[in-house]
Amino acid sequence: MTSHLLLQLVLNGLIVGALYGVVAMSFVLIYKASQVVNFAQGEFLLIGAWICWWLLTTYQLPFWVGMLVTFAFMLVFGIALQVVVLRPLIGEPIISVIMVTIGLSIFFQALCKWLFGVFAQPFPPIFSAQQVSVLGFEFQSAYVMSLGISLAMMAAFAWFFRYSRHGLAMRATAFDQQVAQSLGIPVRNVFAMAWAISAVVSSVAGVVVGIVNGVSSALSLYGIKVFPAVILGGLDSVVGAVIGGLVIGLLENLAQYVDGQYLHWGNLYEIVPFYVLVVILMIKPYGLFGTRDIERV
Amino acid sequence: MATQSLIPAGDFRASYAADTTIFPTAGSRYAVLAGIALLACAPLVLDRYWLSLLIQIGYFAVAALGLNILVGFTGQISIGHAAFFGFGAFASAWLSNTFSVPVFFAIPLAGVLTTAVGLVFGLPAARLKGLYLAIATLAAQYILQDFFARANWFTGGVAGTPAEAFSILGFAFDTDQRYFYVVLAYLVLTFVLATNLMRSRDGRALVAVRDHYLSAEMMGINLTRYRTLSFGLSAFFAGVGGGLYAHYLQFVSVEGFGILLSIQFLGMIIIGGLGSIMGTLMGTAFMVLVPEAMGWLTDAVKGSAVDRALALKDNLSFLREMAIGLVIVLFLIFEPDGLAHRWRQIKAYWKLYPFSH
Numbered sequence: 001m002t003s004h005l006l007l008q009l010v011l012n013g014l015i016v017g018a019l020y021g022v023v024a025m026s027f028v029l030i031y032k033a034s035q036v037v038n039f040a041q042g043e044f045l046l047i048g049a050w051i052c053w054w055l056l057t058t059y060q061l062p063f064w065v066g067m068l069v070t071f072a073f074m075l076v077f078g079i080a081l082q083v084v085v086l087r088p089l090i091g092e093p094i095i096s097v098i099m100v101t102i103g104l105s106i107f108f109q110a111l112c113k114w115l116f117g118v119f120a121q122p123f124p125p126i127f128s129a130q131q132v133s134v135l136g137f138e139f140q141s142a143y144v145m146s147l148g149i150s151l152a153m154m155a156a157f158a159w160f161f162r163y164s165r166h167g168l169a170m171r172a173t174a175f176d177q178q179v180a181q182s183l184g185i186p187v188r189n190v191f192a193m194a195w196a197i198s199a200v201v202s203s204v205a206g207v208v209v210g211i212v213n214g215v216s217s218a219l220s221l222y223g224i225k226v227f228p229a230v231i232l233g234g235l236d237s238v239v240g241a242v243i244g245g246l247v248i249g250l251l252e253n254l255a256q257y258v259d260g261q262y263l264h265w266g267n268l269y270e271i272v273p274f275y276v277l278v279v280i281l282m283i284k285p286y287g288l289f290g291t292r293d294i295e296r297v
Numbered sequence: 298m299a300t301q302s303l304i305p306a307g308d309f310r311a312s313y314a315a316d317t318t319i320f321p322t323a324g325s326r327y328a329v330l331a332g333i334a335l336l337a338c339a340p341l342v343l344d345r346y347w348l349s350l351l352i353q354i355g356y357f358a359v360a361a362l363g364l365n366i367l368v369g370f371t372g373q374i375s376i377g378h379a380a381f382f383g384f385g386a387f388a389s390a391w392l393s394n395t396f397s398v399p400v401f402f403a404i405p406l407a408g409v410l411t412t413a414v415g416l417v418f419g420l421p422a423a424r425l426k427g428l429y430l431a432i433a434t435l436a437a438q439y440i441l442q443d444f445f446a447r448a449n450w451f452t453g454g455v456a457g458t459p460a461e462a463f464s465i466l467g468f469a470f471d472t473d474q475r476y477f478y479v480v481l482a483y484l485v486l487t488f489v490l491a492t493n494l495m496r497s498r499d500g501r502a503l504v505a506v507r508d509h510y511l512s513a514e515m516m517g518i519n520l521t522r523y524r525t526l527s528f529g530l531s532a533f534f535a536g537v538g539g540g541l542y543a544h545y546l547q548f549v550s551v552e553g554f555g556i557l558l559s560i561q562f563l564g565m566i567i568i569g570g571l572g573s574i575m576g577t578l579m580g581t582a583f584m585v586l587v588p589e590a591m592g593w594l595t596d597a598v599k600g601s602a603v604d605r606a607l608a609l610k611d612n613l614s615f616l617r618e619m620a621i622g623l624v625i626v627l628f629l630i631f632e633p634d635g636l637a638h639r640w641r642q643i644k645a646y647w648k649l650y651p652f653s654h
Contacts, residue, residue, distance in 0.1 A: 037428055037431075085626060085630065088630050089629065089630065092629075092633065094374070094427050094428060095368060095374050095567075095571070096567075096629050096633060098374065098428070098431055099563055099564075099567055099625060099629055100625070100626055100629045100630070102376070102560050102563070102625070103560075103564075103621075103622045103623070103624075103625030103626040103629070104622065104626060105622070106557065106560060106618055106619075106621055106622030106625070107618075107619050107622030107623050107626065108622075109618070109622075110615040110616075110617075110618035110619040110622065111615075111619055113612075113615045113618075114612045114615040114616070114619070224435070224439075227432050227435065227436075228436075231429075231432060235428070267443070270443075271439060271440060271443045274435075274436040274439045274440050275436075275440065277432065277433070277436040278418075278421065278433060278436050278437070278440070281421050281424075281425060281429055281432070281433045281436075282420070282421055282424070285424065285425055285429050
């Protein structure tokens, strides 16, 4: 029985980890393109999920229509945020940029609580069956969908950076902003695009989590959980973000198993990523795939 | 940016001592002394509400000063300051409850204990900088918060722990009127300490580390030592501030030391001005008063159409949080140098009036 439970937890961990990977990817996207650490990533999830929930419950839209409207909104939201708030801060010291995103996260979190309340709201049912069983394991349908969406997102990211024109521009900007600009790449548009894509991708993750757990402010915790994942993978590596997300998801679920079976601490799984984070920062601050700046600190 | 002083045209400073003096003119010295004297009279005039706000500004300013040493002077970022503030509060209460250490000694001792904890979490500071350090301190915040909720022997767990009132030789400072003087004394002491630190060799080393760490190292400054030192110092001030907080409320509980408070601390020093001692005080006052101002605002529009439409009273706590976030964002965009810079400009304006230079 316990080995079955363990395996189930491992699979759940990988599914949740894939979702962390998606959020981490959208975090890395912003960091790579514009060197901004976005502490408000979790709020992107929150806003996307609330907008979708609101459309679905108030206007009774079909799920896919609601999703599309949410995408459109998040696209505009991401661009607006970059243009209005982040653009004046280009060239400011790193503390200012970090603080501005922290300020934004506080503001939007409180705004969401004000507009939508503090209680978790369930999504209207989207699947006919709550549970599906695959190879003898029980999964929530939303989890299976989540895995599918995560994989699709990752594939889309890979294609975007590898083959599309904008993806190439983004890579060039990430590599060297000044050279990119002098070669005629509109760097400011690339920044805005990075924020827009990141907001849209995050909102997908937000909706998926919302379907599983209901929509509430707790969603923004994903924005914090993403830090261990991206640090483990290396701050500016998309592949690293995915792997980091999987590892953290797995670790969380294994910690829950160890906790439940042996330790009985209660909330080890919530805190374990942060211990991991400190350890990684101590021994390998640039992560597994990150660019290693050669400097002695 | 050249700082404009109020010394008449020409630089009359002839010695290094004159250059590092705390008060450039006699007027500024009298102004500070008059300010302290005025504050000392505050309990006689102000009612309890305003006094409690002033006390809040006091203990937060002590802790924020520590953060400003770390962020403003040394250029390290910490998003875990509230956890150290909380640790100081619990440590002070724990020392006086468990070992019956008099509160008078418990507060500085709590500062020392917090320094030790700060050094442990500051160890990454020796290796990391900028963003990575910010994330490491974020981890410290969550780990310490988890510890507070878990360590029953230390914090009383979820139920919280009582803290004794501050007393000297049997005279208890247990009312707002009396406790105000305790906070004022600590405030003056810590501000004098920090000001003098910045005039000393070690203080200049910290600023050198901030301005250009590579040059600083070439000048023979031990980077690891000074980075860790500034982390320890900031934790010390946070611990003392936390101790003051604990014995003011006479009860400490796990809530309230969350990430929001950490961000408020950062907001205080950014609004006040990074690397400015007096700015810390201004920023703290601003940050304490902004959420209160939201309360006054909702009181002012109570019963009007706006209030009915938005249900302001029920959402006051969210309004306050929104105000905090908004104020931080707006300051960073429109006034990145903080209130201290604006204050200098106002002084310069009147000094040079009617000319602009």
